[in-house]
Amino acid sequence: MQNFDHDVVIVGAGPAGLSAAQMLGRARRRTLVVDSDSPRNRFAEHMHAVVGFDGTAPAELRRRGRDEAGAYGVGFRTARVERVGEIDGGLEVVLAGDERLTTRALLIATGVTDRLPDIPGLAERWGRTVLHCPYCHGWEVRDRLIGVLATSPMSLHQIELLRQWSPDVVAFTAAAGELSDDVRERLRARGIRTVASPVVAVTGPDDAAEEADGGAIGAVLTADGQRVAIDAIFTGGLLEPQDGFVAELDLARTDGPVGSFIAVDAAGATSHPLVWAAGNVAAPMANVPLSMGAGSMAGAAINGALVARDAAAAVERRRGHAADWEARYAETDRAWSGRVNETTSTVIAELEAAGSLTPTTALDLGCGEGGDALWLASRGWSVTGVDLSPTAVARARAAAREAQLEATFVAGEIDAAELGEFDLVTTSFLHSWDPGFSRIPLLRAALRHVAPGGRLLVVSHVGGPPAEPESSVAHEHPALATPAEERAALDLDPAEWVVEREEIRERPARAESSPAASAPAHLLDGVLLLRRLP
Template sequence: MTEDSYDVVVVGGGAAGLNGALMLARSRRSVLVVDAGEPRNAPADGVHGLLALDGTPPAELLARGRAEVARYGGELVTGEVAAVTRAGERFAVTLADGRTVRARRVLVATGLVDRLPDVPGLRERWGRDVLHCPYCHGWEVRDQAIGVLASGPMSVHQTLLFRQLSRDVTYFAHTRPPTGEQAEQLAALGIPVVTGEVTGLEVVADRLVGVRLAGGSVVPRQAVAVATRMEARAGFLAPLGLRAVEHTAGVGEQLPADPVGRTEVPGVWVAGNVTDLSAQVGASAAAGATAGAQINADLVAEDARLALEAHRNPFGAGMEARVSERMLAGRQHGF
């Protein structure tokens, strides 16, 4: 950080945060991106469903984005934001290491955390052959033997989506058996339902080969889909009164905002998975661009209002402050 105050501090350097920062930097705003370096898609081999960049490794995509932001004068720093508080008409953004910067506006793009079911082996193979999104990873496991571990209210829907990609899909009821109509629907599509608790995965030579049940039997599978509980990374906004709320579908918690990312706290905007749990990389980037443009428009309106006030009252408090700043700058330069 080279300054102690910026037009905008962007919290989170994923697709949403970087695209928001890019829009702001190209509008000649002073921008600081603070990123903890923990992208949700880090375990994945590539980003999919992103036009012209399909298959790009996540780390490469972010590196390109950081370089683009820096090219337009945006600053980037590695760190974790501990709290965002009011500081007069601005915000104070405090990092975990104690550093603090001020901002006129804040864009939050910290994403979410995936909470996996408490089944041994899932976390270790997450993003490889344990998957969640058919649009992100489905093509890569097409025509394989896929198991869907029932773990949330959308598990049957997830099963139907993966059935589009393979005829060999099995629903593991685990602790969430399908309802009567759901069971009938699965049967109509030729999707077997396996009852009993799932206790782990069977792995041979670093390859997933099956799903282990409580009785000790193993059902052969090459990939497992699981619906995680998704929780927005937003605890640092609590001092402003902003807290995540439960998603209407019961799949996790997200920060509420209007369609362009404006929150109920004036000056704080959100974009990406922190406010849209189902957004893929392309949608998150688009939301970041939208929020960035809206923030710039908000700042333009404020700049015009302040200029008009100064024009109408050239000897008011604002003018006196600016004169004082110029005098101080002159003394610092020996004038």
């Protein structure tokens, strides 16, 4: 799970991308937001219809969103994404300059580009006196001279809608096609004027050669020479989704009256299992609150999908771990010497001699072929041993019968809750060759098996010769954490646990563990002894 640079890469830092980033940061996902720093609403001075942020500058929302997500560990890069491709188990994100990032999941939140009609003066005033959304900007120009520039027959809805904000609306309908008699009658009934001649220019007070009429701040010039005074003009440009960088993923699309957009479900999932999309790039008519909600939902959905993938990977690794140990035992008649771990026996004998430990019930986790468990049984303990390997457990049972000792051995997971509680829980050299293996969850499980007043004894291999002592099959030990490091990772409640020993002990290695050594070799064993308060 850690072989990728990021859990999630979000492309786009608008309302959708930042909302998703905050959700994922709070979910402790390694998240990077890549943004080209050219937001769609960068020309607008204020936002409206956003509860709690009415009148706030869009740049302020972006600043606050970045700060909030950054506080949860989300990273940000100013860059342009060139393309996204598949790699084994994830995605590769290629930035301009050929820098490459890997990620387990991707959220597309790049929005759209407004392609305005090629009319002089229109693009220059975009976001100021040239507007697109009545709900976002209508209140600010209420009761003023409002023009509406049609870009298609769909613009009729926008024309009629704006009559709600002003009684003085003029519609420039050339691009809407021939209006039906019913439409003309409806517009006239509402007092909406129509101009059929094509628009050739939009002017304003910053045009020195133009002076608006009647106090209006601008004018619309038409092909037949009309000059119509306006205070603001609404139009709807063609919406072009900024999604070309994912072309090679061949995402399913939805074609509609305003264009072709990435198809998503209610949670933002696309047709690719590792890709989500939110905001205008998938929902072109969504405003800021809707984009924020879609981003939040997508962030939660991405985390949920990664949780499911993490669980499946953990199950697969756990099964592989069990299979690996079974194979190690099955490939030889005996993997270990059958003797008790020397450090384990020494610590227990010291406690018994001091009178602080008496034989009652014991659980040996990762018992292997039963050496430690049988030693405890020989000293009067009622012992249960657990190991992943059925072969190892079968040998432990056979050894108990041969020695005529009472001990129970179970093949299965060492953190099985049904094992119950014991006065002494031991585990010696609990490890794996899997680099993703973590002892801490298993040691936490071991803590749950300690009865009130009981102890957990953890013996670990901290260092020494590379060969496994007491074994007829030499192999290298993986490096283990020190007792202090593991105690810190366990984050013990001091009201419940007392650390009785936390030390590293040196002991001589047996001759078979380092036969070529010119001087006696020594092993370093970690000892962590914890007592649960009554």
